[in-house]
Amino acid sequence: MAFLNKKEVASILEDIGILLELKGENPFKTRAYFNAARTISGLTSDLTDLVESGGIGNIKGIGKALAEKITTLVTTGKLEYYENLKSEFPPTIFELFGIPGLGPKKIKKLFDTLGITSLTELEYACNENRLVDLEGFGAKTQDNILKGISIRKKFSEKFHFPLARNAAEDIHKHVNRSKGIKRSEIAGSLRRKKEIIGDIDILVSAAKKDAENIMKNFVTAPDIEQVVAEGKTKSSIILKTGINVDIRVVADKEFPFALHYFTGSKEHNVHMRRIANEQGYKLNEYGLFRESDNARVSCSEEKDIFVKLGLEYIPPELREDTGEIAAAEKGTLPNLIEETDLRGTFHCHTTYSDGANSLEEMLQAAQSRKWEYLGIADHSQSAQYARGLSKADITRQRKEIDALNKNYGSCRLLHGIESDILADGSLDYDENTLEIFDFVVVSVHSRFKMTEAEMTKRIIRAIKNKYTTILGHPTGRLLLSRDGYNIDLVQVIDAAADYGKAIEINSHPYRLDLDWKMVKYAKEKGVTICINPDAHNTDGLDDVRYGIGIARKGWLEAGDVLNTKSLTGVLQYLGIS
C-alpha cells in the first residue's frame, strides 16, 4: 500500500531542496534533492515496486539517505526530517521564490531580520522603505523587488508555446535588423519544443565592435515593459506580454558553443560538461578547451561539439538529460520523426458537431497539405455541449463522406467518431452504430473527479472495447489551467500495448497530451502513437506541428506513428478497404 505517488514524493523532495537552500546548506546537497525530485517524477516504473524491491537505491543519484527518505514517504506518507525542516519556516515563504533577484540567501535575510514571511508582507516592507538599510540590500534592490512583485501580480510566469514562439519571432526579426549580425538563432526551451515556455532566449554572433549597437537595438525593441539587465554580451528584458527575453552576443567562432549552452536544458548542459571533463576538456559557452594546455578545439557548427566528444549529434528536443547522452555515446539515438513524414491525420471536427468548417472545407484543407487521408471524428451523442452526433446525423455524415470521396481523388476522408468514455468505461453508442465507423477515438469529457483507481479502470475498459482505435487526450489536461484527471498512465499505456490500441498525442498547444515523458515509455512498450490535431477548423490542422515537437521529445521515429503510414497502410491497419 502506497501512501504517496511519484508526483507527491517528487514535490516533497523539491520542497526539501528549497528549505535546505534557505538554511544555507551545501549547494551540492540541495542539488541532490532537486535531482532526485526530477528523477522520481520522470520514473516510468512503479515507485511502490521500486521501494518494495529495494531497487530505489540502485537508481543513479539516489543513494542511501535519499532511498531511505523516499521509502519512508511511500510507505508511511510522512517524513520527520521534512516536517522538522518545514517547521522552521512558515509555508508562505515559498511565495518569495521566483521574484527576480531574490534567492535563498536574501529571502533568509528578510525572514531573519524583518520577519517577512509572505509576498504581501514583502511588498508592505518595501513600501515602508525598510529594505534599504539591510546589509546586502539597498534602494535599487528594493525597487527591483517591488517591480518584480508588480509583474508577478500582472502576468503568469509560463506561456503556451505558440504565444512565446510568435513573440520570439518578432523580437528575433527586430534584432536581426541590427548591423553586423553574422549568425542568430532562437534557442532555449523554444528550440527544445517544450510544451510550456518560461522565457525566450536569443543568441547572436557579431564582431565586438557591433555588439554594443545590437544590445542597444535589443533593449529599445517595441513593447518592452522593463529592461532587467543590460550588459556588453548579455541583456534581459520583459515584454508587455510578461515574457522574459534574454539575449547573448558572442564572437562567431563561439556561436556553436553558445548555441548549445543557450539551448539547454540546464541538466543536459551540466551532464555534457561532466562528459567533457571526463575526457580532459572544459566545456563552456565560449568553447571546448583541452585542459592540459587550454587549447581551443575549433567547431564551426553545433554538431561538431558532439563529434569531438565522441557523441552522435543530439537534436535539441532530446536535450533533457533523460538518457540522450548515454544513447549518443552508444550511437543508438533515434532517427526522429519530421513533420513531412505525416501523410494524414485523425481526430478532426466539422460543422456536424462543434467544428467551424464543413466536411468539404476540411477535406480541401487536407488536400492542400498534400495529405492522403483525413480522419473526421466529431463528438458523440452524450457530448451535448458540443452538438454531439445523433444516429441520424451519423447516417447523414456517412452519405456526405461517401459522396465527397467519390469526387475528390487525392485525399480520402475516413469516417470516425470521438466517442465519449462514459463513467463506467463504456462507449457512447450501441455496437451496431459503432460498427459503422472507420475508426473510433475514445475520450473522457465528463466526470473528471474520479479517484485514480476508478479513472484508470474506466479508461482501460474503453481501451479494451473492440471498436476502440485510438485513446484521445489521455489525461485531459489543459496546460496552465487544468491538471489532468487522476490516472495511472503506466497502466493505461500497458493496456494499450496489450490490446494493440493506439494512443493520441493531441497536438492542440493547450493540451499536448500524451505528455512527451510518457511518449517515450509508450514507444518502449511498442504502443502505436497517433499525432492528431483535434482541429476545430481548417487552420487547426497545422497544430500537428506541435504534436511533432512532442513526438520528437518522446524519441519517436516515423515508424512509431500511425499517421506516417500511406493510405493503403492505414486502411490495412483499420481493417477496411
Add this chain to the structure above:
DNA sequence: GCCGTTTTCGGCCCGACTGTTTTCAGTCG
C-alpha cells in the same frame, strides 16, 4: 546529498550581471 578503473574522501559545470561593496556575494541561466 551522491559518487568512484584516480573508490570511502574530496570532488561535484561554469560564467555574466547587479548592486552592494571597495573586492565580492548573490542570483541567474
